[in-house]
Amino acid sequence: MDRGDRLGLPFVSPNPQPAVEVSGLVKKYGSKTAVDGLDLVQHPGTVLALLGPNGAGKTTTVEICEGFRSADDGTVRVLGLPPGDEALRPRIGVMPQGGGGYPGIRAAEMLNLVAACAKNPLDPKWLIDVLGLGAAARTPYKRLSGGQQQRLSLACALIGRPELVFLDEPTAGMDPQARRLVWDLVGALKEDGVAVLLTTHLMDEAEALADNVVIIDEGKVVAQGSPAELTANRPDDQQLRFRARPGLDTSLLSAALPEGLKVREATKGAYVVEGLIDPQVVSTVTSWCAQQGVLAEELTVAKRSLEDVFLELTGRELRS
Amino acid sequence: MTTFAPGTFKPAPGRGSLPKMLFVHARTEALLTLRNGEQILLTVIIPLALLIALSLMSVIPMPEPRVGSAAARIFALAIISSAFTGQAIALGFDRRYGVLKRLAASALPRWLLVTGRVCGALVVAALQVALLAVTALVLGWKFPLSGLPWIVLLLVLGTLTFGALGVLLGGALRAEIVLALANIIWFVLLMVGGVALSVPVGFVHLLPSAALAEALESAVVYGTAPGVGPVAVLVAWGVVAGALATRTTRLT
Numbered sequence: 001m002d003r004g005d006r007l008g009l010p011f012v013s014p015n016p017q018p019a020v021e022v023s024g025l026v027k028k029y030g031s032k033t034a035v036d037g038l039d040l041v042q043h044p045g046t047v048l049a050l051l052g053p054n055g056a057g058k059t060t061t062v063e064i065c066e067g068f069r070s071a072d073d074g075t076v077r078v079l080g081l082p083p084g085d086e087a088l089r090p091r092i093g094v095m096p097q098g099g100g101g102y103p104g105i106r107a108a109e110m111l112n113l114v115a116a117c118a119k120n121p122l123d124p125k126w127l128i129d130v131l132g133l134g135a136a137a138r139t140p141y142k143r144l145s146g147g148q149q150q151r152l153s154l155a156c157a158l159i160g161r162p163e164l165v166f167l168d169e170p171t172a173g174m175d176p177q178a179r180r181l182v183w184d185l186v187g188a189l190k191e192d193g194v195a196v197l198l199t200t201h202l203m204d205e206a207e208a209l210a211d212n213v214v215i216i217d218e219g220k221v222v223a224q225g226s227p228a229e230l231t232a233n234r235p236d237d238q239q240l241r242f243r244a245r246p247g248l249d250t251s252l253l254s255a256a257l258p259e260g261l262k263v264r265e266a267t268k269g270a271y272v273v274e275g276l277i278d279p280q281v282v283s284t285v286t287s288w289c290a291q292q293g294v295l296a297e298e299l300t301v302a303k304r305s306l307e308d309v310f311l312e313l314t315g316r317e318l319r320s
Numbered sequence: 321m322t323t324f325a326p327g328t329f330k331p332a333p334g335r336g337s338l339p340k341m342l343f344v345h346a347r348t349e350a351l352l353t354l355r356n357g358e359q360i361l362l363t364v365i366i367p368l369a370l371l372i373a374l375s376l377m378s379v380i381p382m383p384e385p386r387v388g389s390a391a392a393r394i395f396a397l398a399i400i401s402s403a404f405t406g407q408a409i410a411l412g413f414d415r416r417y418g419v420l421k422r423l424a425a426s427a428l429p430r431w432l433l434v435t436g437r438v439c440g441a442l443v444v445a446a447l448q449v450a451l452l453a454v455t456a457l458v459l460g461w462k463f464p465l466s467g468l469p470w471i472v473l474l475l476v477l478g479t480l481t482f483g484a485l486g487v488l489l490g491g492a493l494r495a496e497i498v499l500a501l502a503n504i505i506w507f508v509l510l511m512v513g514g515v516a517l518s519v520p521v522g523f524v525h526l527l528p529s530a531a532l533a534e535a536l537e538s539a540v541v542y543g544t545a546p547g548v549g550p551v552a553v554l555v556a557w558g559v560v561a562g563a564l565a566t567r568t569t570r571l572t
Contacts, residue, residue, distance in 0.1 A: 066425060068571070086429060091333040094425035099418020099572070104352050110422075116344040117426040119334025130322070141417060156422060161332040181322055188324040194331055 017080045019044045019164050019195035020065055024074035027060050027219075034060045036219035037074070042197055042212070044163075047190050049210035050199040051306060057219040058199035059097055062168050065197070066094050079164060090118065093162035097169050100153040101141030107152050108137035111159060118160030127155045132178065146173040154182065158189075165189065167198040171205060183208060203306035207231075215310055222313045231304045239308075240273040240281060241266075242299040244289060256288050257281060277301050335427040342436055345428065349440025353406060354447075362506075363402040363448055367394050370516070371452055375459045380517050383541075391456035392540035396533040397515050398448040399475065403441050403482035404489075405506040411490030412498030420571040438483060445479045464543025471539045474546060478532045481558030485528070488561045491569030525549070528557040 020042040027035040035057040042048040050058045063069045064076055067084030081088045101110045108128055115121035128137050131151040136144055144152065150173055157165050167186075171179040186209050189196050200206055206213045207227040214224040223230060246269040253273075254263045261275035273285060282301070289296040335341075353359050374380060374390035382389045414420055423433055449471070457463060489505075490498045510516050514530025524530050531553035535546030 068421065068424075089425065090335040090427035091331075092425075096418060096421055096425065099416075100422035101417055102348070102352055102419045103413050103417045104356055105348065105419075109348065113344055113348050114422070114426050117336045117341050117423075117428045119336055119427075120332040121336075122329075153422070156426070158329065160334075160427060161329065163331040163333055184322045184324075189329050192327060192329040192331070194329055 016044050018042055018077070019046070019079060020048070020197055021077045022061070022065070022074065025061065025064065025071055025076060026073035027057070027064060027069065028072050034219055035064075038216065038219065038221055040214050040221065040224070042195060044195050045190065045193040046211040047186060047196045047198070047209050049206035049213045050197070050216060051201065051203065051206045051213050051310070052199075052216040053201055056216045058201075058216060059168055060219075061216075062166050062197065062199055063096075066092070066096075066166055068096075090160065091163050093157035093160060093165035095150075095153045095157040095165070095167045095170055097172070098149075100149065100156060101144075103140065103142040105141050106138050107133055107141065107144060107148070110141060110152060111155050114156045115159045120161055121159045122161060124155075124159060127159060130181075131155050132181070147175060147178055150174055151178060154185070158185070162194065164195040164197070167196060169199055169201075171200070171202070179205075203310070207306055213306065215306070215313065217310075217314045223309060227306065230306060230309050237304060238275070238277040239302045239304070240277045240285060240299070241302055242271050242285065242289075242296040243269055244271060244294045244296050245269065248292060248294065253285065253288050257284055335429075338429075338432065341428055341432055342439065345423075345432065345436030346439035346443065349437050350443040353402070353410065353440065353444050356410075359402075359406050359410070363398060363406055363444065364451065367398040367401060367448065367452060368455060370394055370397065371455055372459065374516070375456070382517075385460070385462065385541075387456055387459045387461045388541040389537060391452065391461050392537040393515055393533050394452055394456075395449050395471070395475075395536050395540065396478065396529065397510060398452055399445055399478040399532065400482055400506060400509060400515070400529060402444050402448060403479045404486040405502040406444075407437075407441060407483055407486030408490035408502040409495075409499050411487060412493065412495035412502075415491070415570065415572055416495040418572060424571055438480065441479050441483050442476065445475055449475055461540075464541075467539035467543035470543075470545055471536070474532065474535050474539060477551070477554050477558070478536075481528055481532075481554045481561070484558050484561035484565055487569060488565040491565055526553055528554055531557075 018041045020040070022038055022040045025035050025038040026033070038057065038061060050061060052058050060069065064071050065078050065083055076083050078088055079091055108124065111124045111128060115124045128134055131154065133148060133151055136148050141149065150170070154167070154170060157167065171182050174182065186196055186198070198209065211226060212224065213227055213230055215222050246265070248265070248271070250263040250265055250271065254261070257263065257273065258281070261273055261281065263271065263273050266272045273281065286296055286299070371390055371394040374382065374394065375387040378386070424430065489502060509527070509529040512519055512524070513527050514524045515533050531550035535550040535554065538544045538546045
């Protein structure tokens with residue numbers, strides 16, 4: 001008997017079957033290799049974020065797990081079953097990237113239709129309200145805004161009380177309020193033992209939501225671990241950031257600072273000092289600014305972000 | 321911050337009951353067709369107008385009683401309108417809006433996805449023909465009761481055959497191209513495909529449109545069984561289109 005039938009129990013089997021297990025996954029489109037030997041394991045009841053820039057192979061990977069695409073090589077098991085298995089579909093919830101309704105169907109009708117496919121659906125009316133779609137319940141799908149379509153799509157993914165949900169760029173096109181709601185929902189899903197596999201190109205999203213982050217680039221895993229592990233500071237790997245007038249001569253500041261610290265103007269007027277940041281360094285920076293007759297604003301000492309990790313691993317910006 | 325009571329999303333997966341899924345899906349398909357203004361124009365208003373025009377005006381030569389012959393042809397046109405043109409366009413845009421993928425990701429079995437659409441189309445076809453039949457009766461059509469089972473059978477066969485052709489067209493091409501082609505083909509079949517008037521050219525009888533019109537004429541005008549020829553033509557088109565469509569239809 002699989003775990004899905006033992007409702008309500010936390011997933012604490014001594015030898016837990018992974019929610020998702022991918023090994024050596026390869027997918028090619030013509031001569032382009034979209035996924036190139038990707039491995040990942042997601043444990044039950046955890047949140048895993050596939051983080052990477054557009055075109056990294058996130059959606060292809062997820063769609064193979066969902067059974068919408070076939071793999072060229074490698075093995076994929078979802079809740080222990082091959083993707084696309086009819087027995088699997090009632091157990092998973094899917095939020096595809098964009099789209100997901102008849103053009104003329106009303107939002108509430110669409111959710112009711114998907115609810116009718118489930119044995120123990122959540123209350124569609126409740127879910128519509130929770131997702132802030134109450135006022136749009138009678139609006140035809142094609143007239144919903146992009147963010148409303150996204151929220152309806154999320155509702156459709158959750159309505160059947162799945163064990164595992166795939167959320168492909170769940171907050172794309174959403175306003176900050178809706179985005180916050182999605183984050184809260186993902187948290188609640190995890191608390192209730194639902195495994196969530198989401199893709200994102202937003203590092204704050206991955207850092208805030210995921211137990212494990214798999215950073216992928218050009219179809220390959222470049223790093224994986226918990227956000228804390230990935231951003232763990234080595235003692236000499238900290239950042240001091242501040243804003244000031246653009247165009248300051250950073251070589252002068254560099255000369256004023258102890259050996260081993262690097263200074264750069266990351267973007268116009270935003271300066272970064274990297275290395276071992278101690279109180280002396282902070283003091284040196286502020287007094288050097290004072291000498292230049294500028295005020296160092298928004299001065300912060302920050303740990304590395306996933307964005308820094310990504311940049312370090314690939315030499316490219318995540319948002320490019 | 322929105323909070324949820326613990327256990328709100330506790331997994332309880334499972335597939336809904338098959339009859340309920342079929343009912344809700346078919347009802348959705350039928351409702352969406354009946355709610356769509358362009359679909360109503362194509363499937364109801366135009367056939368209705370043509371039925372009245374063909375019955376009352378003798379522009380197009382037709383055996384007497386005109387209304388019976390006209391009814392047979394317009395029943396055929398109505399089925400072509402909804403099962404072929406309407407279905408193709410709807411499918412083209414449903415794919416564009418990602419609904420097939422959405423439903424394919426739900427617990428709805430694939431065979432039910434097709435069955436629900438077919439049932440929805442049959443409901444629409446039945447409503448169309450009922451409305452047209454009442455109009456034809458008002459216009460003086462003498463309904464031979466012996467033809468009723470044949471009419472029902474041909475309605476189902478015609479919907480399946482033209483539905484398969486509609487899926488073949490709407491399931492593979494871009495929505496705008498489907499829209500254009502489905503309307504052009506509808507017009508061509510109406511004018512020279514043996515629907516509005518009998519075209520005395522051999523190959524026209526091998527078209528599904530002519531076959532459906534001829535088969536319906538036997539049942540609607542004379543109350544007799546349709547000939548084997550037209551039925552065989554319909555079945556052949558349906559089988560070939562269905563087999564091709566299962567290979568070419570894409571979800572998005």
